[in-house]
Amino acid sequence: MADKNEVDVIDGKQLQDKYLREEMMPHIFCNGCGLGNVLDYVLWAVEKEGLDLDKTVFLSGIGCSSRIPGYINADALHTTHGRALAFATGVKMANPDLNVIVFTGDGDCIGIGGNHFIHALRRNLDITVIAVNNYIYGMTGGQVAPTTPEGHIGTTAPYGNIEPPFDMCEMAKAAGATYVARWPVFRPHQPINSIREGIRNKGLSFIEMMSPCTTAYGRRNRFRKIEDLWAFYEDKTILIEEYDKIDRFGTEEEKEELDDKIKIGVFKRSTRKPLEERYRDLLEEFK
Amino acid sequence: MFWDDKMTTDLEKVKEVLGPKKQFVHGDTAVCYGALLAGCDFYGGYPITPASEIAEMIASLMPKVGGVNIQMEDEIASMASIIGASWTGAKVMTATSGPGFSLMQENIGFAYMSETPAVVVNVQRSGPSTGQPTLGAEGDMMQARYGSHGDYQSITLSPNTIQETLEFTIKAFNLAEEYRSPVFLMISADLGHMREMITIPDEVDLVYRKTPKVPPEEYVPFGKGKYGKEKVPEFAPFGTGYRTYVTGLTHNEFGFPATDDQQDHDKLIRRQIEKITDDREKLTDIEERMMDDAEIALVSYGIASRSALGALKIARDQGKKVGYFRLKTIWPFPKKKINELSQKVDKIVVPEMNTGHVYHRVKEYADCEVKLVSKIGGEIISPKEILEEV
Numbered sequence: 001m002a003d004k005n006e007v008d009v010i011d012g013k014q015l016q017d018k019y020l021r022e023e024m025m026p027h028i029f030c031n032g033c034g035l036g037n038v039l040d041y042v043l044w045a046v047e048k049e050g051l052d053l054d055k056t057v058f059l060s061g062i063g064c065s066s067r068i069p070g071y072i073n074a075d076a077l078h079t080t081h082g083r084a085l086a087f088a089t090g091v092k093m094a095n096p097d098l099n100v101i102v103f104t105g106d107g108d109c110i111g112i113g114g115n116h117f118i119h120a121l122r123r124n125l126d127i128t129v130i131a132v133n134n135y136i137y138g139m140t141g142g143q144v145a146p147t148t149p150e151g152h153i154g155t156t157a158p159y160g161n162i163e164p165p166f167d168m169c170e171m172a173k174a175a176g177a178t179y180v181a182r183w184p185v186f187r188p189h190q191p192i193n194s195i196r197e198g199i200r201n202k203g204l205s206f207i208e209m210m211s212p213c214t215t216a217y218g219r220r221n222r223f224r225k226i227e228d229l230w231a232f233y234e235d236k237t238i239l240i241e242e243y244d245k246i247d248r249f250g251t252e253e254e255k256e257e258l259d260d261k262i263k264i265g266v267f268k269r270s271t272r273k274p275l276e277e278r279y280r281d282l283l284e285e286f287k
Numbered sequence: 288m289f290w291d292d293k294m295t296t297d298l299e300k301v302k303e304v305l306g307p308k309k310q311f312v313h314g315d316t317a318v319c320y321g322a323l324l325a326g327c328d329f330y331g332g333y334p335i336t337p338a339s340e341i342a343e344m345i346a347s348l349m350p351k352v353g354g355v356n357i358q359m360e361d362e363i364a365s366m367a368s369i370i371g372a373s374w375t376g377a378k379v380m381t382a383t384s385g386p387g388f389s390l391m392q393e394n395i396g397f398a399y400m401s402e403t404p405a406v407v408v409n410v411q412r413s414g415p416s417t418g419q420p421t422l423g424a425e426g427d428m429m430q431a432r433y434g435s436h437g438d439y440q441s442i443t444l445s446p447n448t449i450q451e452t453l454e455f456t457i458k459a460f461n462l463a464e465e466y467r468s469p470v471f472l473m474i475s476a477d478l479g480h481m482r483e484m485i486t487i488p489d490e491v492d493l494v495y496r497k498t499p500k501v502p503p504e505e506y507v508p509f510g511k512g513k514y515g516k517e518k519v520p521e522f523a524p525f526g527t528g529y530r531t532y533v534t535g536l537t538h539n540e541f542g543f544p545a546t547d548d549q550q551d552h553d554k555l556i557r558r559q560i561e562k563i564t565d566d567r568e569k570l571t572d573i574e575e576r577m578m579d580d581a582e583i584a585l586v587s588y589g590i591a592s593r594s595a596l597g598a599l600k601i602a603r604d605q606g607k608k609v610g611y612f613r614l615k616t617i618w619p620f621p622k623k624k625i626n627e628l629s630q631k632v633d634k635i636v637v638p639e640m641n642t643g644h645v646y647h648r649v650k651e652y653a654d655c656e657v658k659l660v661s662k663i664g665g666e667i668i669s670p671k672e673i674l675e676e677v
Contacts, residue, residue, distance in 0.1 A: 021532075024543060054528040059371075070532055070544065075525040077374060078534035079367065080397050086364035090371025090379075091525065093355050094329050098375065098526050116367075119360040279355065286350050 009047050012040065019043045019053070021073045028067055032218075032226035034185035034211030038132050039068050041188060041209075042101065045195035056099040057091055059084045061113060064139045064213075065105040065132035082113025085120035085129070092125045096276040099199070100127040106147040107137045110166045114146075117168075121175035121204055126274040128198040128205045129177075131168055134213035142216030153220040168208050173268050178203030180268040184210040184233045194266060203274050210237070210262070233262075240265035296326030296493060297352070304351045308487050314452045314478040315340035317485055318382060318408050321456025323348060324491050327406075328377035329355045331368030333387060336420045337476035338410040341382040362387035366394035366407070373403045374533065376496075376524030378460055382408035384476070385427055386417060388434070395469055396435030397535045402509065402520065402559065404463040404496055406456070408472045410479040411640075413665050422665025423476035425589050425640035431471045432618050438556050440563040442570065443471040443618040445588040449483035455615070461494040462570075466563055467519050473617070475590040475640060477667055496522040503529045510540025511558070518562035564619055571624055572615035577603060581610025583677055584632045586625070586649055588614040590667055591638045597670035598638075602677050609677055617645065622652040629653035636660060636676045638668050 009015050020043075029035045046056070053074040060066035062081035069076035079087045084102050092100045109117050109131045120129070136154060137143040144154030146166045153160060172180045179201040181194040191209060198205030212218060212229040223229040238261040246254050301323045312320070318341050322330070330349060332342040342358065349356035355372070359365040362383055369379035383391060388409045398405050411427050413419035427434075431443045442462050446455040452474055459470040499506045499521040508531045509520055520540075523529030532542040537552045545551035563570070576599060578584065583602075587595035592613045602609035612628060612635075614621060625648075629635060635653055637646040638660040646659040658676045662668040 021543075023541070053530070055526050057374075057525050070534070074530050075374075076532045077371065077525075078532070078536065079370075080393055080535060083363060083367045083394065086359065086367035087371035089357065089359070089364070090329065090331060090368035090373075091375055092371075093357055093368070094372035094377045094379075095375035095526055115360050116364055119364070282350050283353060286353070 015043050019073055020071050024071050027071055030215045032214035035064060037185040038209050038211060041191045042195055044192045045199060049196050049199045051099050058101050059088045060103040061108040063105040063108045065103050068103045082108050083116060085116045088127055089125060092127055093276055102127060102129045104131050106133040107145045110168050111146045118175045121172055121177045123275040124176055124178055124203045124272050125276055126202050131208045132211045133208050134211045134217060136213055136217035138213045138216040169267055172206040177206040178270045178272050179205035181266040182208040182264050184237055186230050203272055237262050237264045240267060301352055304348060305487055309484060311482055311484050313480050313482045314449050314474055316344055317449045317453040318456050319344040319348060321453040322380050323352055325457040325460035326378050326493055327380050329372035329379045331357050331359050331365045332381050333359055333362045333365045335384045335387045337412060337479045338382045338384045362390035366391040369405050370394060370398050370403045373405055374525050380406040384410050384412050385414040388427055388430060392434040398469040399439040400535045401533045402467040404467055405469045406459045406463050407469055411475050419665045425475050428617060428644040431473055440560040441618040442468060442563060443473055445473050445617050447589055447592045450485045453485055457491055464494045464496045467522060477590045499523050507540050508542050509538055518558050567619045570616050570619055571621040573624055574613040576611035578610035580608050581632055582608040583634045584610045584612045584628055586612045586635050586637050588617060591640050594668045594670050595638055595673055598673035601670055601674060607677060620648050625649055625652045629655040638673045
């Protein structure tokens with residue numbers, strides 16, 4: 001592995017050679033799925049930040065997104081549904097020298113793992129959380145998720161979802177993450193920069209990736225082709241800076257349109273001592 | 288010890304923190320003392336009666352020995368956190384009672400599948416559900432065997448004094464490390480809250496999980512592999528360059544998912560079970576008293592065995608040929624020993640603080656008459672109640 005690490009990566013092929021486990025291929029992701037993009041962006045961020053993969057642990061829960069760590073040639077803990085952040089808390093507290101990156105999905109993170117999510121945010125360990133939001137339970141075949149937009153179809157909401165969806169970034173901001181961002185996968189540069197910033201940030205960084213699921217979500221919601229889903233996200237999203245501008249100075253008409261939009265961008269940058277540092281301080285008192 | 292080096296334990300430092308050699312403490316305290324003497328680096332827990340005293344004492348002692356204590360948001364997370372910590376090479380423990388034990392079952396299953404060393408203490412109270420929070424029971428014995436879904440083999444210890452609680456906690460850590468497995472220490476609330484004089488041992492034999500001696504490219508994290516005959520694979524902690532993929536999915540010996548193949552699953556699970564059942568005789572731990580001429584054997588464990596001892600004395604005073612046969616290891620079940628016993632005696636009486644968890648196992652392997660003396664509701668079974676069957 002050491003010799004691979006010395007190569008300067010300049011293209012995607014080299015990135016794959018350096019970081020992926022060949023023996024795990026072919027991967028399980030469907031055509032048009034955004035998870036490959038997310039994996040790609042994380043690896044570029046890891047490369048650009050120069051993370052030592054011998055000292056980096058990737059964790060995940062259950063769901064499509066949680067299969068990502070399997071493809072990365074590093075220590076990885078593919079855990080139980082919704083619990084990745086609780087496992088990550090153990091890893092980071094037990095060995096703060098390790099870089100910890102957690103992959104989770106929308107159902108995994110804010111559905112079954114909601115409580116662990118809130119408390120991981122509150123504790124603010126120095127870890128990076130990549131939540132891949134496909135607005136549906138993809139792995140199990142398209143059941144409605146806590147993030148599914150109102151009116152959209154899931155196999156367990158055949159007449160349209162009547163529940164209001166959850167905004168994971170709002171929760172992350174409120175419960176204490178120190179870095180919060182959301183990007184659709186079809187914009188490569190911003191996510192890579194956000195993940196890099198998240199890795200550098202001393203505290204819990206939460207990055208939501210809006211990722212298309214054509215198989216379990218798109219099909220049932222009249223996005224027949226991947227392009228339709230990308231176009232929908234493009235139309236639906238608005239940069240936070242733009243949003244704030246309209247919110248302040250826009251006309252009533254423009255403001256009304258905001259209700260239907262999903263904000264993207266970097267929502268929060270702040271500083272708060274991570275839990276493992278606080279624990280280190282406590283240990284110092286007894287030395 | 289902890290953030291510096293997990294593979295050593297500063298016993299002198301621990302003894303200094305624990306204080307006087309002789310102390311009058313309750314079972315929950317003895318668990319904490321045993322854990323620290325065993326080199327516990329990490330505790331993740333959640334408060335629950337009657338095990339909260341363990342979390343409280345650990346919170347007070349852990350920083351003094353350089354270990355980590357964290358109170359998680361629930362028992363699901365407690366179990367998750369100790370597994371995560373264990374994969375960095377830490378010796379880990381959590382403690383709970385019935386309701387928490389139920390919540391932990393999900394990740395206990397993950398610990399079996401991923402062969403993660405971990406100690407889980409259950410200070411039992413009456414159930415199901417919230418039951419009698421402050422009263423003792425031993426109604427989780429079958430949950431310690433079959434609580435999580437799927438096939439696996441549990442190692443479960445059951446002490447009956449405070450001194451033994453301390454010693455068995457150390458033993459639980461050693462077995463967890465040796466077998467790369469969760470190990471359960473089951474005590475009742477009565478033992479958890481009862482005080483007795485204990486002696487802190489001068490010397491402690493400690494076991495540490497075996498780490499690979501081969502380079503990463505030759506390391507086989509989940510199998511006998513071509514490099515070893517042992518059924519317990521070597522353990523490479525995260526961050527040591529071995530780049531292990533750990534999953535709860537059925538996996539091949541290299542750790543990669545193999546969910547479609549019957550043989551892969553069969554091979555994995557049978558090895559995981561056999562690594563423990565192959566050592567059944569070695570793991571069996573039985574205390575016998577007055578068994579030489581016994582015609583009736585009192586097969587007991589845990590808090591009920593103290594009443595069995597009382598019953599033994601009364602019966603012998605009355606001239607009855609009764610013997611005392613106490614199981615200190617419940618799982619793996621000492622089936623050979625029970626069968627041998629049943630050839631020697633005419634009758635076996637099993638007093639239990641549940642409706643017959645171990646009784647049915649005894650019956651399965653015994654060739655003689657087996658009677659259950661069952662008591663639930665939070666009152667300890669009395670010698671008199673046991674004698675009614677003698």
